[in-house]
Amino acid sequence: MAFENFLSDEQQIWRDTCNRFIDREITREYIRKCDMERTYYYEAYEKVAAQGWLGLMIPEDQGGIGGDAMDWVIFFEAMGKYSNDFSAATLGVSMYTAQALLHFGRADQVAQYIDAYLNAKVRFCIAISEPQAGSDAAAIRTRATKDGEDYLVTGLKQWCSGSSAKGAIIAMLVRTDPESTRRNGLTVLLVPNDLPNLELRKLNTLARRGTGTNQIFLDEVRVPGANRLGFEGQGWDIITSHLELERLSIAASMMGCAQQAVTDALQYAHTREQFGQTIFNFQVLKHMLADMQTKVDAARLLVYRAAGMHQAGQPCGREVSMAKLYASETLQEVTRNGVQIMGGHGMLPEADMERYFREGMQATVGGGSSQIMRTIIAQSMKKK
Numbered sequence: 261m262a263f264e265n266f267l268s269d270e271q272q273i274w275r276d277t278c279n280r281f282i283d284r285e286i287t288r289e290y291i292r293k294c295d296m297e298r299t300y301y302y303e304a305y306e307k308v309a310a311q312g313w314l315g316l317m318i319p320e321d322q323g324g325i326g327g328d329a330m331d332w333v334i335f336f337e338a339m340g341k342y343s344n345d346f347s348a349a350t351l352g353v354s355m356y357t358a359q360a361l362l363h364f365g366r367a368d369q370v371a372q373y374i375d376a377y378l379n380a381k382v383r384f385c386i387a388i389s390e391p392q393a394g395s396d397a398a399a400i401r402t403r404a405t406k407d408g409e410d411y412l413v414t415g416l417k418q419w420c421s422g423s424s425a426k427g428a429i430i431a432m433l434v435r436t437d438p439e440s441t442r443r444n445g446l447t448v449l450l451v452p453n454d455l456p457n458l459e460l461r462k463l464n465t466l467a468r469r470g471t472g473t474n475q476i477f478l479d480e481v482r483v484p485g486a487n488r489l490g491f492e493g494q495g496w497d498i499i500t501s502h503l504e505l506e507r508l509s510i511a512a513s514m515m516g517c518a519q520q521a522v523t524d525a526l527q528y529a530h531t532r533e534q535f536g537q538t539i540f541n542f543q544v545l546k547h548m549l550a551d552m553q554t555k556v557d558a559a560r561l562l563v564y565r566a567a568g569m570h571q572a573g574q575p576c577g578r579e580v581s582m583a584k585l586y587a588s589e590t591l592q593e594v595t596r597n598g599v600q601i602m603g604g605h606g607m608l609p610e611a612d613m614e615r616y617f618r619e620g621m622q623a624t625v626g627g628g629s630s631q632i633m634r635t636i637i638a639q640s641m642k643k644k
């Protein structure tokens with residue numbers, strides 16, 4: 261059965277449209293330049309907005325397209341082709357945070373932000389992690405205390421991707437109840453990145469170079485009470501409400517990038533000659549490529565299965581975790597082999613493989629590490 265047969269005619273048209281767009285309107289050269297120069301993908305983000313695709317999951321009566329989970333993964337698979345960073349971090353984070361805002365926001369917040377978001381005037385990012393709170397996200401300490409109608413926020417956020425981009429609104433998880441521990445007493449505030457006493461310091465990371473990731477130093481930053489999303493103490497529910505969409509977008513992006521890595525490696529193997537023949541003729545490389553494509557296909561099946569279940573309204577935490585785990589480890593493995601197949605050429609930025617490889621290294625850490633994904637999957641396997 262051809263792979264296309266898993267998709268309806270409409271979904272295949274959507275996939276082809278997204279692929280044409282990334283190849284013709286964004287281009288791999290542009291993505292490479294942003295990565296090399298560590299500059300944000302403003303032009304690409306605006307082009308996606310101009311297509312109306314930032315509203316992919318936003319209902320039509322609120323200005324969006326009203327798509328579903330399959331549309332979502334097909335989109336991210338294509339956008340992730342040349343960079344998981346562009347797709348999952350620049351687009352994905354903004355898009356699923358907009359979903360949380362629609363779900364938990366008051367009517368005035370929706371009116372204030374959603375139109376501006378759809379027109380790329382504002383974009384969203386998420387600040388959960390802190391130096392002492394990585395996988396253990398409930399260990400956050402950043403404090404928000406009431407001062408009249410406002411909150412005063414003090415603390416340090418770590419790794420906030422996209423937070424230095426212009427118009428960035430940071431969905432920040434803070435502790436509003438000083439007596440609380442763990443998941444209780446947490447609240448989400450919508451924090452513009454240009455408030456006084458808020459300082460961003462860029463981190464020179466191995467991957468995520470275009471979107472950029474920052475530390476955020478907060479010293480009694482005054483945030484209007486009107487910027488609270490949901491009610492006090494609802495923070496954990498809000499921040500985890502979009503976990504499945506988040507991990508689906510990450511898994512689909514990484515799978516799309518892994519496919520491109522195999523395609524690039526294969527293309528190189530068919531053109532590079534050594535010992536009087538193309539290196540594809542060496543059986544050891546043929547087998548490597550066969551394994552690489554098999555793993556990417558398996559990752560795609562896991563992603564589509566999880567998306568199908570999400571769309572059908574079935575519980576799919578385990579399946580989403582499997583998709584994220586397998587797609588991230590596949591990206592890491594096929595890009596390591598891709599660099600090997602390309603030899604020295606694979607280490608040059610213009611070959612793109614070294615970027616895919618760096619992003620593969622980040623893929624198994626961010627968005628829930630491989631160890632955490634395995635723990636979630638294992639929890640669903642307890643003795644009945």
Ligand SMILES: Cc1cc2nc3c(=O)[nH]c(=O)nc-3n(C[C@H](O)[C@H](O)[C@H](O)COP(=O)(O)OP(=O)(O)OC[C@H]3O[C@@H](n4cnc5c(N)ncnc54)[C@H](O)[C@@H]3O)c2cc1C
Nearest residue numbers: 386387388389394395419420421468473625626627629631
């Ligand atoms: C480039 C980049 C961008 C990021 N962007 C954002 C962002 O925009 N917003 C945000 O809030 N965060 C962001 N993060 C943070 C990311 O979510 C964390 O890196 C991730 O949660 C892991 O936390 P940590 O790096 O502190 O590692 P740790 O949690 O300290 O983990 C270290 C190692 O221990 C393992 N480990 C931890 N706990 C367990 C356990 N219970 N069982 C088994 N193994 C375990 C981990 O799997 C890992 O191998 C980003 C990170 C990076 C690197």
